[in-house]
Amino acid sequence: MDIVILDGCAASHPVSQQLRQLVAGRALSVSHFALAGINLAPCTGDFDCWTRTPGICRTRDAAQEIACAMRNARLVIFLSPVVFGGYSADLKKAVDRLIGLVHPFFTKRDGLTRHRPRYRDYPPMLFLGLSDRSDDATSTTFREYAGGNAINLLASRYVCRIVSPQADDCPAQLAAALDSALAADVGDVFPAPAADALAAVCRADPGPPLAAPATAAIFIGSARPKGGSTSEALARGLAAALEDKGTRCTLLHAAAFIKPGAAAERALATMLAADLLVVSAPLYVDGLPYLTTRALERLGRQLAALDVGPRRLVGILNCGYPEAVHNRSALRQLRHFAEQHGLAWGGGLALGAGEIIHGRPIDDHPLLLRRPIRALRLAGAALGAGLPVPEPAIHLMTRLLVPAGLFRRLAAIRWVRDARANHLPRAALDLQPHSGTT
Structure with a gap:
């Protein structure tokens, strides 16, 4: 072929x-x-x-x-x-x-x-x-x-x-x-992120404060079951901080957009009626997951047709790599969505090594997750007052949870452990099914 x-x-x-x-x-x-x-x-x-x-x-x-x-x-x-x-x-x-x-x-x-x-x-x-x-x-x-x-x-x-x-x-x-x-001798240069690439996209657009949001719709972009994703754990952390400021939060799950129907329509209506929209999603192959993209495509069509919608958009991205900078392109996609549909970009939070959380409540790990916990509290307090995500919250969230080298070694142990739980030997992880060799 x-x-x-x-x-x-x-x-x-x-x-x-x-x-x-x-x-x-x-x-x-x-x-x-x-x-x-x-x-x-x-x-x-x-x-x-x-x-x-x-x-x-x-x-x-x-x-x-x-x-x-x-x-x-x-x-x-x-x-x-x-x-x-x-x-x-x-x-x-x-x-x-x-x-x-x-x-x-x-x-x-x-x-x-x-x-x-x-x-x-x-x-x-x-x-x-x-x-x-x-x-x-x-x-x-x-x-x-x-x-x-x-x-x-x-x-x-x-x-x-x-x-x-x-x-x-x-x-x-x-x-x-x-x-x-x-042409065998032609190709683009593989990109490398600039030192400030993540901070630049996480930073909110300049502008006057908005009215304190009475309602927030928090879209959880993971396809995992309810209660089982890092994206939901982070969303709940932010929701708690927002509700402390008097903002009523509704959590929406990506599964609503697996097929057209009433669930998707209800989710869209909730997003359109909210003062603040937050997208909390995992990084899938460098970008927003399919279900998140699908939901935003549908929301974008509604925003273009109707004179209603949230005033501000905020992104919370987490990836399976230890370095948070991998989230930069996905956050840019959210920022472009806001720009194209007249929403203020309220800033982004980017977390590396998200699989460490794996759906567990963030407060269950107050030492390991002290910086993300603090970042979400700062962000929630600011957003609940009509302000964007503050710079200290952005920097706290991007800090490494564990050293990258240690993370890579621990991840290898995790994959071997999971394979053995599925009754597979370590060598099975190396299988090459689409070439017929091992």
Whole structure:
């Protein structure tokens, strides 16, 4: 197989058709996954693809076919409109299900914790973002986000291009991007975060104080069951501090958006009626999880059509790496969403090593989590008074919970322990199911 296209565009999008014609014109075979029409379950965040069925997602659907196709591809193309700096929900749903292609064990590369490769080699990747504003901030975020995916999905090299679908030379832009990705000696430089990258996006927009919020909707972006996620533990910590200031908080769960229906409509209505909206979510493959993206896409359409909505948006992101800086692109996506829909960006909190909490109440660990606890209390007190997240709270939350090297060693022990609990030996973690070798 030559080319795999993970297509996050709406059905029969003209750019998708043009891209496939270009591939066919180069006498290359193509496997095209039109994701808007494929029934894929959301990632459940349970890590079974590492410790129960190593290398394979246990949810049986098209994700296995997609992963196998990627392993045998000469080039993988990720195609999506630029959606507040990230991918469409359709593409993100597929990307979230790819983590079985990497190994659970951690290593250090270029100063940050990353996953080890599961396979000896990985294909190059081409990321195509569709936007008629190639020079705006959302396109910059898309490029960094794509670069992060290329690093963490272990692309041998990558190319990212923003293509204008309305431009007369759109086919030429696509052809140039495809030729660059197919050229063995061409590739973009893998991105490295600037020293102040996380602090810059966490910082609130300048502006006058808002009225103290009477209500807050706190959206929990994890797909894990209620009571089982770090995102919910952090959300409850902030809610307690907000309620101390008199703000009535409602917690909403991402599961409401698994399928259309009354649950999703009720959640949207709650978000639209709130004075303050908080998104507390885990980092899934460098960005907002699929269910969070889907909820925001739907909320964005409502905000564009109605003259109501929250006044301020705040983000709380946590990742499984020890360094909080991995959360930067996902927080930028939230900030772009606020900017596009007239919400004040109230600031962000970013936590590394979130799996240490694993859904347990944060007050159960007053010593280990003393800084996140303090950060949430400071943030809640400020937000409840109509102020943004204060700088001291931002800095407290980003501090390492444990030294990165120690975290990597402890994580390896955890993966081996979890595998043995599933009656698997340590060697099973190294399985390579999509190449037929171990």
